[in-house]
Amino acid sequence: MSKTNLPPSYEESRQQSCDSQQLGNYPFPSYGYPVQTGHYTPPGQTGLWHGPGYPPASMPTMMPSYIGQGMFSSNLRDTDATSSTSVWESTSVRHAFIRKVYLILAAQLFITVSIIAVFAFVEPVRLFVVQNPAFYYASFPIYLATYISLVCCEGPRRRHPWNLILLFIFTLALSFMTGTISSYYDTKAVFLALGITAVVCVIVTLFSFQTKVDFTSCTGLLCVLSVVLLVTGIITSIVLSFQYVPWLHMLYGACGAVVFTLFLAYHTQLLMGKRANSISPEEYVYGALSLYVDIVEIFTFLLHVTGGVD
Template identity: 60%
Template sequence: MCPTCPQKSSGAKLDMSCFSSFSGSSPNYGSGFSGDTETLTTFSWDDRSVRRVFIRKVYSILLIQLLVTVAIVALFTFCEPVQTYIQANPAWYWASYAVFFITYLILACCSGPRRYFPWNLILLSIFTLSMAYLTGMLSSYYNTKSVLLCLGITALVCLSVTLFSFQTKYDFTSCQGVLFVMLMVLLFSGIILAILLPFKYVPWLQAIYAVLGAIVFTMFLAFDTQLLMGNRRYAMSPEEYIFGALNIYLDIIYIFSFLLQIFGSSRE
């Protein structure tokens, strides 16, 4: 494993690509793929048109993912028969979680499938549907007004962070060590919380965990956004538009999930 690779694990994200350096250009976030072998590649981000096309492609895919997710969340939130069915059949939840985990590992760890059309889009579609189901089922346990409130807050937070990341001179891609440490704190806090919950529910501890999670993934959103820009310390390869959309989509979903735990109120 490359010692400079930022890692996001345990229900979070896992970036398995390595950074390559090249004199006179930004290092690429991600490894190149040529034939049956995987090699580190270099790419000059001086070509503004290539960078614009790459960013446009990432956000076009992301927009479709978010529209599908919002549609499923709305269905699970407003349609009572659907709510009753999915809550009475938790097997679908675990099946969706298994599909989410498998497709995520394939897309995150294997550069071939995520770059080879049309398998990359097929895998991403399956991943998005499974993640949307998980998010929709989580939302079904909360009051409708709470879900709408958290959707609005998430939209405002993500829009603000994205605009700030594009405009600021501060380089979030150089803070991977800090982000990794914060993620490890979140990971072990989650493990402790999972051990304590069967014995006693501690509301304030759950709230602190949710606030920490929202902060961590908001910072990851800024980090992943700047990886797309190409004029920072680390940059994502232009071939990794699927990987870029995957990362930002997960950041947004996790932010929404943690905000739901903070501001959401359970259905009566």
């Protein structure tokens, strides 16, 4: 056997190992790579091949933090941009919805205040509705039918322009009924109730938009208060039909004004979104209807407190 066929010496092996390191022949995982010569890693370090002279290596148990940042930072930026765009779009839609609701509400209140002013200042009209209460009772079925159609039926409430037509008829009916009720009270009491209602509505609206208290999560409490107010109203009506008690009349009016003030805060926060409960931006008719009924009820109950029957 010639000397060239002898195995390399220890120094030659070390030199070859150093040369392979300088050339970059590092161990590669076996997944998808060609098989390389070397020694197989013992169990517990499976999947790695090691060249001659390499100590056993092991895979890291966790992904390095810089790898995670490099892989996911762009995705996070895209996600943030998408979510911020979505939030911006939803916020703009919600603001447009709120503006539409309050524009409709302003038109409704203008009609109602105008009719109340006619009933309060025009004496022949006032005497006519007082002497002919049948017109008041005739307007009640119109009010009830349009109210049920708008609140309970999604089709008429969302179909344009029928939703606005029904809302206009409803506004006229409720305005006529409110004007008829105002005819039984002194003119000063009517305008005092109007002034207090305006102040209360502005304060409640600003408070509802600024406060962290979520009135939309108090649905059960408001339902209980509504039942209590209904029962109190029935008892008050029975008592007053036999004998007029001024303090009972005023107490019932104060309780009703407080309950519907809470309802006004509740329905205001339903428009805002980002609460326990909210309404869809498509429900602008329902939003305006709810606020309008609350404001009219507050005014009607305040009449019991501020005015005396002529």
